[in-house]
Amino acid sequence: MIPAQFDYVRPDSLAQACRELESDEDAKVLAGGQSLLPLLRLRLAYPSKLVDVGRLDGLKGVSDRGDHVFIGAMTTHDEVMRSPVVDAGCPLLALATAQVADPAIRHRGTFGGSLAHADPAGDLPAVVLALEGVFVAASAQGEREIPAAEFFVDYLESSLRQGEILAGVKIPKLGAGWGFHYEKFHTTAQAWAVVGVAAAVRRSNGSIAEARIGLTCMGPTPLRARATEAALQGAELGDQVRQACQEAAAGTSPQADLHAQADYRRHLARVLTHRAVRVAAGSP
Structure with a gap:
């Protein structure tokens, strides 16, 4: 499809770009364009003006x-x-x-x-x-x-x-003692995540001292798996970690779409969180 009509400006300074945005509530920032341009082509976005910040090297x-x-x-x-x-x-x-x-x-x-x-x-x-x-x-x-x-x-x-x-x-920076992993499930290579899990885990004396877990596609915004984070404190690798990860979908509100039903996304959140935490904690 052809995008709706819009004005285009390419400021030479950050101050000018901010003024352009402040003067028009329907203006949008154009950076790399990989997210915005598909919305324009499908007419899912109707900005009155695009403010191209490609010249602003200070933002790089x-x-x-x-x-x-x-x-x-x-x-x-x-x-x-x-x-x-x-x-x-x-x-x-x-x-x-x-x-x-x-x-x-x-x-x-x-x-x-x-x-x-x-x-x-x-x-x-x-x-x-x-x-x-x-x-x-x-x-x-x-x-x-x-x-x-x-x-x-x-x-x-x-x-x-x-x-x-x-x-x-x-x-x-989280410093020494932390391990990390990102686990993503998608239907085809290079596609959007059906569910993704970002895990950061700190171990101490053989058990998990602290964990941070971010969830992709489990609600209208990215979410933290707070119940699992709390349950993982002091957990030893094995059954305690597996049980803690069963709480990964608590408090989430995933949508059903062409790729997955909501219940399937909750299942994926539990499975992928367990995988991500194990890898981040250094467990085979």
């Missing part, structure tokens, strides 16, 4: 900032996946990014664009939620920080305000 790049890794919103998935800083400081993000779509999309799509799109079927929102990242939003008034738990509001809706652009994300 990965940097080590001591206790956290900062990733600019315009950094491509491929750059995130291949970054030694990401691999050393937040390897779970590198693991998940390697499973985003296909190489062509990873070379064009952007880290910030994927997150700001707020699609619960996307791989990265659940990962950043599990890692307790902090979003940095820029506007004409300055910057503000948004914890990941407050960023995703509803289906395809974030807490970014009119006139704000996602400048980047701070990913805290």
Whole structure:
């Protein structure tokens, strides 16, 4: 299909981009375009204006900032996946990014664009939620920080305000003792996840001391498997972990669609969480 008519601007500065967005409540940011352009073609989105931020080099790049890794919103998935800083400081993000779509999309799509799109079927929102990242939003008034738990509001809706652009994300380093894994089930290669599980696990004295688990496609936003996280504290590998992972779908509200019924997604959440936790905990 042909997209509906819209205006197009390509600002040379972040300040100009923010002004363009602030002046039009129906304007949308165009970054890599891998999420937005399909919606335009299907006429599922009707922006009055596209603000192309492709010239804003200040929004690109990965940097080590001591206790956290900062990733600019315009950094491509491929750059995130291949970054030694990401691999050393937040390897779970590198693991998940390697499973985003296909190489062509990873070379064009952007880290910030994927997150700001707020699609619960996307791989990265659940990962950043599990890692307790902090979003940095820029506007004409300055910057503000948004914890990941407050960023995703509803289906395809974030807490970014009119006139704000996602400048980047701070990913805290978890340090020694943590293991990571991203487990994803999809119907065909390179497809959206039917269910995905991001797991970060810290072991101490042979048992699990702490766990963080993010769920993909289990509700209108990415979710934390809080019941399983609580049950895993102090659990020894084996039956205790298996039993704790049976709570992975508690409090979720998965939708039924062409790919899976809601009950099947709950089943997948339990199975994939068990797999992800075992791998992250170093269990064979």
